[in-house]
Amino acid sequence: MDREKLVNEYGKLGFSDVKTNIPGINILFRAEGLRAEVCVIVDNTAAPYMDGSQMQNIKRQLETRLLTDHPDNPGVLFILLTDSVERERHTAESGISVWIVDVHSRRLIIYENQPEDYARSRTMLENFLGYRDVKKEQKMRAVKADIPIVNILLVAANIIVFILLEIAGSTEDTYFMLAHGAAFGDYIFNGNEYYRLFTSTFIHFGAYHLVSNMITLILIGNRAERILGSFKYLVIYIASGVGASLVSSAYYYVQGDMVVSGGASGAIFGVIGALLVLIIKNRRVFGGVMKIQFILFVLLVLYNGFMNVKIDVAAHLAGLVLGIVLTHLLTRKHAGKMR
Structure with missing residues (x-):
């Protein structure tokens, strides 16, 4: 999966790519007044794999550096790109907000304890993954349900x-x-x-x-x-x-x-x-x-x-x-x- 293309898609939503020396991740930041959102794209398709404790540490640093001046924020969302959903399952239970993307099936996995949407980016992400036409599916569901x-x-x-x-x-x-x-x-x-x-x-x-x-x-x-x-x-x-x-x-x-x-x-x-x-x-x-x-x-x-x-x-x-x-x-x- 082309991580840079995904970063560009978030750019269309107003997110800026914050420079970082941590390999395998992109920090995306969007702010307007007191409101701010931070998405962190993590490429966990190759070793060394980033675990929940490392993400917790990154989360604390970002909250201190980027969100202190923006009290109206939903916290930090991690978007975890992985080739093994089972390996990453525990990450969703580690106290951080995380969406998991299976790069093989191009499937977005959101567990029950995780946010259903973040910065209105879910539809964009699902469309980017291309495994379904979300808008068309929602329209068809609405017609069928009616x-x-x-x-x-x-x-x-x-x-x-x-x-x-x-x-x-x-x-x-x-x-x-x-x-x-x-x-x-x-x-x-x-x-x-x-x-x-x-x-x-x-x-x-x-x-x-x-x-x-x-x-x-x-x-x-x-x-x-x-x-x-x-x-x-x-x-x-x-x-x-x-x-x-x-x-x-x-x-x-x-x-x-x-x-x-x-x-x-x-x-x-x-x-x-x-x-x-x-x-x-x-x-x-x-x-x-x-x-x-x-x-x-x-x-x-x-x-x-x-x-x-x-x-x-x-x-x-x-x-x-x-x-x-x-x-x-x-x-x-x-x-x-x-x-």
């Missing part, structure tokens, strides 16, 4: 199942729906037909039932998936739907009621529960008027879901609770070891 693919597929699956059932018979015929996967406590618990807990979440009794559920799912599911991510959203949707079906079937079975049920409502209420948690945890995402409108919409859906006498309240309540609990668990922050 398409709620899982929710689109879920809506499509519900509609396709409805059409197939209508072709085969009538979705308003209870006996027909029972024969095609609807939930019924006696069949589930006495007949061990537990698959109905899943299949029942994709069948709807009539067009109105389907349309009302799908409109709600589109309105709330798209936003939930964009915030949660596709995998977490799918887990919450399926788990809430199956769990709601289980609670509902068990409730009516214990009560001795002969209730045949189906629909995506339990899963949808799980998504509503997820949004309630997200609204509380992500106030920046739901700000101002939009936040109020969204809360009012959710409350309206909840009201309609619980006050309609034909609605399966047990399934809705179970889905809501499951959605809240699962979202809380899945959005808890955990410290990772490496980015």
Whole structure:
């Protein structure tokens, strides 16, 4: 890797190459008023290798000579060029800020305890390494993240199942729906037909039932998936739907009621529960008027879901609770070891 070309790239960001008699390193300095940044490029591709203690010593000297008059500074960043990432791993744990560049794969490695960016130079460095087009990748990620693919597929699956059932018979015929996967406590618990807990979440009794559920799912599911991510959203949707079906079937079975049920409502209420948690945890995402409108919409859906006498309240309540609990668990922050 051409270290001088990398130095030139930092020069384009306003960094000056400070003269030094230490072989294998370049000290780059940028200052404006009380603000200052120092990057040290270390070539560790050949012996003798510079270790963490030597970098600590250089860091202390630079802080004294270059940063004393600039109290607004993020400290010194070392950019370590290496042909052995394993050899340098301990350096990232030595108390200094360091980015590691694998010269073979041209890969930038930033560990969890290290700064994600420094002097806005990360994008430049990644572009310089050339192993990916960062701006293009970020744009593609943004476009991909904006398409709620899982929710689109879920809506499509519900509609396709409805059409197939209508072709085969009538979705308003209870006996027909029972024969095609609807939930019924006696069949589930006495007949061990537990698959109905899943299949029942994709069948709807009539067009109105389907349309009302799908409109709600589109309105709330798209936003939930964009915030949660596709995998977490799918887990919450399926788990809430199956769990709601289980609670509902068990409730009516214990009560001795002969209730045949189906629909995506339990899963949808799980998504509503997820949004309630997200609204509380992500106030920046739901700000101002939009936040109020969204809360009012959710409350309206909840009201309609619980006050309609034909609605399966047990399934809705179970889905809501499951959605809240699962979202809380899945959005808890955990410290990772490496980015």
